[in-house]
Amino acid sequence: MSDAPRWRQDFPILWDEDHYVTRRELAKFLTLGSGTIVAATVGVAVVGDKLRPRGAGPRVRIEGAETLARGSSLLFRYPSDEDPCILVRLADGRLAAYSQVCTHLSCAVVHKEGSRELDCPCHEGHFDCSDGRPTAGPPTRGLPRVLLEQTTEGVFALAVEM
Amino acid sequence: METGRQGTTLFTGICLLIAVLVIIQLWLLGAALDAALSGQSVLALPASIASAVLFAINAGLLWYVFDFDRRRRRVDPDA
Numbered sequence: 001m002s003d004a005p006r007w008r009q010d011f012p013i014l015w016d017e018d019h020y021v022t023r024r025e026l027a028k029f030l031t032l033g034s035g036t037i038v039a040a041t042v043g044v045a046v047v048g049d050k051l052r053p054r055g056a057g058p059r060v061r062i063e064g065a066e067t068l069a070r071g072s073s074l075l076f077r078y079p080s081d082e083d084p085c086i087l088v089r090l091a092d093g094r095l096a097a098y099s100q101v102c103t104h105l106s107c108a109v110v111h112k113e114g115s116r117e118l119d120c121p122c123h124e125g126h127f128d129c130s131d132g133r134p135t136a137g138p139p140t141r142g143l144p145r146v147l148l149e150q151t152t153e154g155v156f157a158l159a160v161e162m
Numbered sequence: 163m164e165t166g167r168q169g170t171t172l173f174t175g176i177c178l179l180i181a182v183l184v185i186i187q188l189w190l191l192g193a194a195l196d197a198a199l200s201g202q203s204v205l206a207l208p209a210s211i212a213s214a215v216l217f218a219i220n221a222g223l224l225w226y227v228f229d230f231d232r233r234r235r236r237v238d239p240d241a
Contacts (some may be wrong), residue, residue, distance in 0.1 A: 023173045024231075025166045027224050030180045037187040041210040043192045048203030141200040162199070 013061065057159050062087055062148075065095065075100065075112040078146055078157040085146050085157070086111060088129045095155060097146035098132045102141040115150035118143065169230065183216045191215075212216050 057079030063086055064074055073088040076097075084100040088111055098118065100108045109121035117135060118127040125137035132143040147158045193212045197205035 011166045023177050024227060027177050027180055027227055030177070031217075031224045032183050033222045034180070034184050034187055034217045037184065037191055038210065038213045041187070041191045041194050041206065041213040044198050045203070045206035048198055048206060049201070103187070122237070140196065152237045161218075162201075 001127075007047070023140070045137065057157070059149070060157045062097075062155045062157055063151075068095070072116040076157070079160060081109075083160075084108060087146075088118070090130060094130075095148055095150065096129060096132070097157065098127070098143035098149055099146070099160065101144075102139060103134070103141040103143060169234070172230075173227060176227060178221050180223055183220055187213045187216050 024049055035133055058067045060078055060110060062074075062076050062078075064098045065146045068087065068089040070089050070091055070093060073086055076085050076087060077083055078085045085110065086096055086100045087097040089093060089096055092118075099111075102109050102120040102122065102124055102125055104120065104125050107120050108124070109118040109127060109131070112119050116129050118129055118132075119125070120127075120137065120139070121140050125139040127133065127139070127143050128135050132145050134142060149156045149158050190213045194206040194209035197203065197209075
């Protein structure tokens with residue numbers, strides 16, 4: 001094989017020789033892959049925030065939000081009927097709304113009356129009601145926040161901020 | 163131990179080391195992407211610097227392999 005021309009080594013007749021990968025070739029491929037991963041990681045660092053989907057949705061009135069008592073919650077759907085969300089009136093009277101879909105494995109988070117946390121019953125994940133960040137359990141990302149507008153006509157959902 | 167066998171053992175070790183470093187790079191890429199999606203894109207910068215350092219180590223190891231071959235051929239042209 002050593003007397004054969006270089007092209008014969010690269011394109012051998014026998015399948016076994018064709019499938020044979022030397023350690024040097026493997027090291028070359030791995031290093032090439034390593035360079036590609038660096039490029040991808042740098043790409044993520046450069047693009048950064050633009051990766052976060054930030055969809056401006058329709059302006060939808062949330063029924064019953066004005067009369068919501070402190071420490072309680074209500075469920076609504078936004079931006080479509082297939083997107084469950086939860087609205088919580090905090091102890092200080094502010095309103096906060098989040099997607100009800102847990103960022104761990106997509107179970108629905110629930111709120112217990114008077115609690116300052118949203119709880120995911122599937123894997124004991126907990127989120128802070130005031131900002132949606134994970135406080136305990138497996139979730140590492142906060143809940144997508146629903147931007148709200150409060151007017152004399154009622155409370156409106158404006159967009160979902162991931 | 164003869165030089166050829168030493169080289170075989172050495173290159174197997176180097177391949178394994180490069181593979182481990184590539185796996186760490188994949189983990190860094192995943193962590194950077196996860197951080198960027200959760201709004202902490204500032205974490206992607208140290209991840210890419212660490213990934214670049216690992217790539218430099220990989221490239222250095224690959225260069226060492228080819229340099230080893232070159233030196234060996236200089237000593238024994240039939241190798």
